[in-house]
Amino acid sequence: MPENNKLTEEKIFEAATDVFLEKGMDGARMQDIANKAGINKALLHYYFRTKDKLFSAVFEMIAKKIFRKFAPILDDSLTLEEKIRFFFKEHISFLQQNPSLPGFLLNEVNRNPARIRKLLSSVDFEMIWLKLYNQHKDEFDKYNINMETLPQFMISMVAISVFPFAAKGILQGILDRLGIDFNQYIEERKEFAADFVIRAIKK
């Protein structure tokens, strides 16, 4: 039955996602994935041939899930400041629900840059840059942003949002010692980050 097929393949895919997120490509074991999916190893290979192909499927899904979250930056109906507030609120909320994604993606991409290049090859960054710039051209004149510093600015936004999650393994320990709860810290970061960045670009 196709019902059953779909279910098994999905079960495997979800189990693989869990295990790869926790252990990474190199640390993950096919046996663990099989156990978590409630099936045996042979079935993994029946559906995905090799560990590498299974990982690629999971990696691609996660990478797309992450990059999809950047779509709103091209939204036409928001002012620059609205967009900044919206970004931090939505993006950090997304990471709150998926705290292990940043570490996973950054690590695997450094280990194998080719994998992400293939995925990003269809994205027209030049167009995005231009569109974004044109959308806010008039506003930019009133802020400390121009075509040259736009990439620095964008990466700083992403850094401020993503870094606490990518560094969770260290940060959580430090915050504990200061009597600060990690989740509370992240919750407050949504507003802090927006205020911080908006002040940074105001002339």
Place this chain on the structure above:
Amino acid sequence: MPENNKLTEEKIFEAATDVFLEKGMDGARMQDIANKAGINKALLHYYFRTKDKLFSAVFEMIAKKIFRKFAPILDDSLTLEEKIRFFFKEHISFLQQNPSLPGFLLNEVNRNPARIRKLLSSVDFEMIWLKLYNQHKDEFDKYNINMETLPQFMISMVAISVFPFAAKGILQGILDRLGIDFNQYIEERKEFAADFVIRAIKK
């Protein structure tokens, strides 16, 4: 001869550092380390017993190297703005010379938080926080920083400095497509980051 011992142990340690930085704990192979050190596998175990102990030695060295770089933030002779400019200039320069350290540390620490906890257990974060705050108490009144937002502010500084290196695997590809050289981008970031942060905290 102790001369020779030292040399061999050092050769092993350096080779291990290279391989672990490139492949991570899980991806590294003792055989690769032996090859790179120009000796055989058995000698690795003679000097370091197990892969885990060898990795721990390398990890500890790297973690200390990284955290040592944060010492200047407690320097007494600099104003807040001077300190911020100094931090980005020095820290990004350090990362330019050690671009793979951030990805390595963040990943391994997420995989095994216990390892860094042990190292950080001797650090009195509360004292650092207090000292830092007291050093600039008067200045803070004139800036948008207080005792509550200081951790948010500090992490943002680190994020802006570290993230481009931690995300090098993605960022380099994107910058390439925009016709921007990664090294040039990083060089310009030293000043951009300082300006950005100083504006962000100015009232």
Place this chain on the structure above:
DNA sequence: GTCTATAGAAGGATAGAC
């Protein structure tokens, strides 16, 4: 499609000669 059993290779670790 799913299972058991196992091949085949690779990896960490050790024994023992020198």
Place this chain on the structure above:
DNA sequence: GTCTATCCTTCTATAGAC
């Protein structure tokens, strides 16, 4: 202290029955 040879476990992957 250094080497060769090898053990033993683990892991990916496949063969073959059902």
